[in-house]
Amino acid sequence: MKMIEQKGMYQKFPRSGKDTRVTHYCAGCGHGIVNKLIAECCAEMGLQDRTVFVDPVGCGVFTYYYWDAAHISAAHGRASAAATGVCRARPDAVTIAYQGDGDLGAIGFNNAFQAASRGEKFGCIFINNSLYGMTGGQMAPTTLEGEKTTTTPFGRDPALTGHPLHVCEVFNQLQAPVYIARVSVADTKRIMQCKQAIRRMFEIQQAHKGYALLEILAPCPTNFRLDPLKAAEFCKNEMEAEFPLGVFRDATESTGHEPRTTNHEPRTTTLAVNPVPQVASCAELFAEKEAVPPAENDPSVHERRFKFAGYGGQGILSLGLTVAEAARFERRHTLWFPSYGPEQRGGSASCSVVVSGTPIGSPTVEHPDVLVCMNQPSYERFVDDVKRGGTVIVDATVPITRQPPEGVKLVQWPALKMAEDFGVPKAANTMMLAALKKLGCTGLSGENLEKALVASFAKKPALGVKNLELLREAESRL
């Protein structure tokens, strides 16, 4: 017997593990027709080398048996997410996702919808046969009102299960898609129209114009429990009454990524998309203005642990960072760790710094050598933890409701007031740095503390100069 060549399909289906040319589709199934049309379009347009098909879970799961092209078989519902990955990874490829009612309409709806909303550059073929075929004819989001399925044995009742989901109409609310259409394969005329639409989808992808959705109404004789002709009639009469055919959008002159247009008055805005500055290499991207040499091992340098705490906005985190930076300049092993998450939302902020001559073990600061507190709650929370021989520096506005543990030095320092007096309330943390420097309790050189302070204002050098001036002034008053 002479083998008739089928464009775009394998002559036999070795990926099925069988040496035959029989598909797994039931007689009269819409998938079989659509499979043939897709294969033809892909081959006729010379796109088999360039195309990556992303296959679904459902009756379309085995399209890779048939289409002679590269395939990726995705998880149930995730073909649009996987296709996003493919088209982003291979922008020169033609990426086509193939999904069914459950895959796209239910479990994967948000993935498909969000991919459409982002205007991903792939084509999505959505087979709507109004139910779940592979798993045994259950209700789909697209099941018609009154339609009997294995999970709506009395007919789909909108009072219990809602109304059929109109995927094209929903997606048509989005800005980014460039093509949205619904076709059918219920008779010859419709099949020819369907092929035209599939071709259009391939053209759009070939030119990388943007996202395209093609919904195809397809009969499922097995689960409709109808013979193929009657199933096709059901598809035409019942399904089309619910899901009208037509091209919802063919905006392929656009890319789908133009600024948003609406019927409203144009909105005045200062917001704008900025071009991304391009760099040639990681080395260029991460280059530092000033190279800080790596830490040196020096066991003679004892480890010091610091805790800085206060209200958010008092510059607590940057005070800690400045001390950490000074330690780096001094070639010490250094670790900085902030309070984070909801902790920082409630108005309080704290951070820990560990400075050591040897590699740092535990990062947590349970017993600080130095505690700096800018407010009362933080003083009360941490003061009992300070190590014997350690120092607590607390803002002079904080009432001392209880003394630190024995052997801990308490310094009350008017950081907030001095910053206020200098006319720079935001510099209260710099005032605290002055205390740390003057008291010598960081174990770091004054020179490096000053250098770190200036460096912390790298983006606003004038402020760095000003803060250095204030630091020295404050120190002289101690």
Next chain:
Amino acid sequence: MTKFVKSNEAVVIGALYAGCDLYFGYPITPASEIAHGAAKWFPMLGRTFVQAECETASVNMMFGAAGAGKLCMTATSGPGFSLMQEGISYLAGAELPAVIVDINRAGPGLGNVYPEQSDYTPAVKGGGHGNYQTFTLAPASAQEMCDFTIKAFQMAAKWRTPAIVFADGLQGQMMETVKLPEAELPRPDFSEWAAQGEAKTRQNLVKSIFLDAAAQEVFNDHLQRKYDDMAVDAMADTYLADDADLLIVAFGIASRVARTTVETLRRKGMKAGVFRPITLNPFPREQLAAAAKGRKIMTIELDAGQFADDVRLNLAKAGLGAESANVMMIHRMGGQVVTVDDAVKAAKMILGK
């Protein structure tokens, strides 16, 4: 060249040097800085950042990108990691290389954003369906967050497997000095199996389905052999372990608590040492057995004992039944970190001091 960065940012730096071309992710505390860094730096290098609509999408976008032959990654924390498990199973089932970073937060459920190591089992044993494993690395510093992310890409590519960088909320937020890698790694060539949209890859098929039970079993056997072979890349580290009476076994952030605990004990004249698995899967069983033989053993961990059980299992499998039976544990949960004070007390009790 050194940089003082958050560990979470160090992950992105490592990924870029490793040749990762695509980042897919959904924000979650305490992993969000990874997405922030990726959103800024990937596009600056002409690479791709996509903010996914959920973690299910992230992992399946990776399935597509990895299936198309590119190195890609995501980062998340507990709840997001749970959502990714199905996708990680698919990655393993299709033998796709990809890197997932889990910055473990406290659970179960919504829990909180503070550090735990309670994702141990899903991060180490394969948390999704089916017989699969991942290559799982446990960094303990910003430097290692960078270096082990690079290693994760190398192992993912070498073994065609999803690789996991398993850290915690405390580590993610810590800033430390990182020495940047010397050079960017060349991109691996996956054209032998990937669907790249090119003539030479037209016959390639990326799938995890084997409808035939016999074929599925053959594939499972292949996977298990591969996981056995991965043992050659098991890594561990020890600290003052040679003469130790007590071996403290800990990974990640807990291994740093262990280090300070050991230093404290040594100052008091007690011989303790640290054994730290760097790869949690493959587990460095032989190295552990060599360090643990005849010693008292205590784990430090931020979970309910999942790690201690794995230590027991590995000791037993290595033939150290007595040591296995006597593994002690000190642990905290809920976002609390074991303090050095408590670990020292526990160690003294075990040593009878």
